[in-house]
Amino acid sequence: MARSKPKTTKKTSRLKRFGIACLKVILWFIVFSIIWVLAYRFINPPITLLMVQRNWERKSEGKAAKTERKWVKFEEISDNMKRAAVSAEDAQFLQHMGFDIKAIEKAYAANAKGKKLRGGSTISQQTAKNVFLWPGRSFIRKGLEAYFTLLIELLWSKERILEVYLNVIEMGDGIYGAEAAAQAYYKKSCRKLSRSEASLIAACFPNPRRWTPKKPTGYIRHKQYLILRNMRRLGPLDF
Numbered sequence: 001m002a003r004s005k006p007k008t009t010k011k012t013s014r015l016k017r018f019g020i021a022c023l024k025v026i027l028w029f030i031v032f033s034i035i036w037v038l039a040y041r042f043i044n045p046p047i048t049l050l051m052v053q054r055n056w057e058r059k060s061e062g063k064a065a066k067t068e069r070k071w072v073k074f075e076e077i078s079d080n081m082k083r084a085a086v087s088a089e090d091a092q093f094l095q096h097m098g099f100d101i102k103a104i105e106k107a108y109a110a111n112a113k114g115k116k117l118r119g120g121s122t123i124s125q126q127t128a129k130n131v132f133l134w135p136g137r138s139f140i141r142k143g144l145e146a147y148f149t150l151l152i153e154l155l156w157s158k159e160r161i162l163e164v165y166l167n168v169i170e171m172g173d174g175i176y177g178a179e180a181a182a183q184a185y186y187k188k189s190c191r192k193l194s195r196s197e198a199s200l201i202a203a204c205f206p207n208p209r210r211w212t213p214k215k216p217t218g219y220i221r222h223k224q225y226l227i228l229r230n231m232r233r234l235g236p237l238d239f
Contacts, residue, residue, distance in 0.1 A: 033132075037151045040131065041160060044071050048168055049134045051176060058174070066174030068184065074163035076191050080198040081178050082237055085166060087230035088202035088223075090123040093162070094237065098124040098153040099146075125149045127165045159239040171201060172208050185213045199227040 047067075055065040086093050092100050104120035121129075128148035133141055152161055171181035181201050182190035193201075197213070203223035204211040211220050 045131050068180040069176040070179040072179045078193040080195045083231045084198035084202040088227045098149040130168050199224045
């Protein structure tokens with residue numbers, strides 16, 4: 001009479017198959033993500049998950065879908081807008097490899113003390129989040145954000161990262177990118193934005209649906225002043 005295989009052997013076999021399946025999934029994900037990031041080095045992202053979510057939110061509120069957006073090349077964006085974005089969000093943008101360790105440490109220290117939550121995300125991290133991931137907060141998403149941040153830093157130029165960032169970032173209710181924002185708030189192309197106009201748009205970046213350049217609060221005016229001061233201190237953006 002044939003002996004049945006021990007239960008431990010069967011269990012080990014199942015675990016082995018499961019491990020191999022997980023490894024295959026991880027390898028396929030890595031290959032797919034690299035191809036995806038490489039493609040967006042040359043192809044402009046057609047849409048983001050944030051845009052989709054915002055339109056679902058509008059639909060649930062009984063509003064019509066709204067996605068005002070027009071892609072402009074890097075050289076067509078005002079130098080004032082580029083400098084304002086870097087000054088407001090990531091002064092070390094040209095120096096780091098995707099992560100500003102000092103900013104992360106400051107954010108962690110402030111959050112640990114129970115102060116108002118603040119982030120330490122760089123322009124590279126925000127670009128990775130906006131283009132490749134979904135809105136929200138979770139350890140999984142933060143881990144994927146770090147992974148895609150490293151990929152775009154390795155596979156894109158800093159110029160490309162800033163170009164994509166300034167074309168997909170939310171800049172108002174249904175308004176995405178510097179060109180759409182310039183047209184909505186100042187009735188002009190983003191290549192013609194002044195230092196004052198660009199800094200006021202950048203001052204609203206953290207919550208563009210709450211704050212608007214059309215009706216800046218005292219807080220936003222103060223932020224604009226700080227951004228203008230940082231723009232004067234910022235060295236040349238040599239890409």
